[in-house]
Amino acid sequence: MNMKERIQQKAEELFRHYGIRSVTMDEIASQLGISKKTIYQFYSDKGALVHDIFKNITDHNWEKCRTAKNLSENAIHERYLASNAAQEVFSNLNPSVMFDLNRFHPTVFAEFEKYKKQILFKLIKENILRGIKEGLFRKDVDVDIVTWMQLELVSAVFRHEEVISGKTNPAVYDKEVKDFFLHGLCTEKGLSFISKYKQQRQKKSA
Numbered sequence: 001m002n003m004k005e006r007i008q009q010k011a012e013e014l015f016r017h018y019g020i021r022s023v024t025m026d027e028i029a030s031q032l033g034i035s036k037k038t039i040y041q042f043y044s045d046k047g048a049l050v051h052d053i054f055k056n057i058t059d060h061n062w063e064k065c066r067t068a069k070n071l072s073e074n075a076i077h078e079r080y081l082a083s084n085a086a087q088e089v090f091s092n093l094n095p096s097v098m099f100d101l102n103r104f105h106p107t108v109f110a111e112f113e114k115y116k117k118q119i120l121f122k123l124i125k126e127n128i129l130r131g132i133k134e135g136l137f138r139k140d141v142d143v144d145i146v147t148w149m150q151l152e153l154v155s156a157v158f159r160h161e162e163v164i165s166g167k168t169n170p171a172v173y174d175k176e177v178k179d180f181f182l183h184g185l186c187t188e189k190g191l192s193f194i195s196k197y198k199q200q201r202q203k204k205s206a
Helices: 003-018 026-034 036-040 046-071 075-089 096-104 106-133 143-156 170-185 187-206
Strands: none
Touching: 003 026, 003 046, 003 187, 026 036, 026 046, 046 075, 046 106, 075 106, 075 170, 096 106, 106 143, 143 170, 170 187
16 A cells, blocks of 8 residues: 555545544644655645545445446345445444535535436436336336435435434434335335345344
8 A cells, every 4th residue: 555545544534533624634644653744745735635535435436336236136136235335435434524525625525416416316217227127116106206315315314413413323324214215115026125135134244
């Protein structure tokens, strides 16, 4: 791992734990045992570092979602594999991160919103169409509306009072909302697959 990668890794770790605003370049340098000047050899300011970290996160998430699609048995299985990838993103994540991103790094936040509306929209819509074709999702849904609703739920995780206050972990909230939504989307056939994959998840976590 080169120095730039080390800086990104440590900064992401600190951002996840403490939020973006409260972590300074001095703190990142101190944690790495290097001078702040070394960080500035790679990044002109904190905003540039935040940009690279969130680009890495979205790129990683996109790759995980593509892998889930390629490895899945069906649309519901794809959902569960993709959900596992989302849990990685949400795990140990300070609820203030998205607030900080929106308020103090609006350019990066705008890129995240663009990723959500273009890339995630396409992934979710393709999954719903796949599930309808496989007889696992209801045919009577408006695919575009349902896709947008699910996207809004992604953002809602960080607007929920229980999450903001730290009473509920973002990963727990995300999982519960997605499971609830999936049940409403499924046919009887689809519901049987939910039971199957839930049991598999429970065995792995046991």
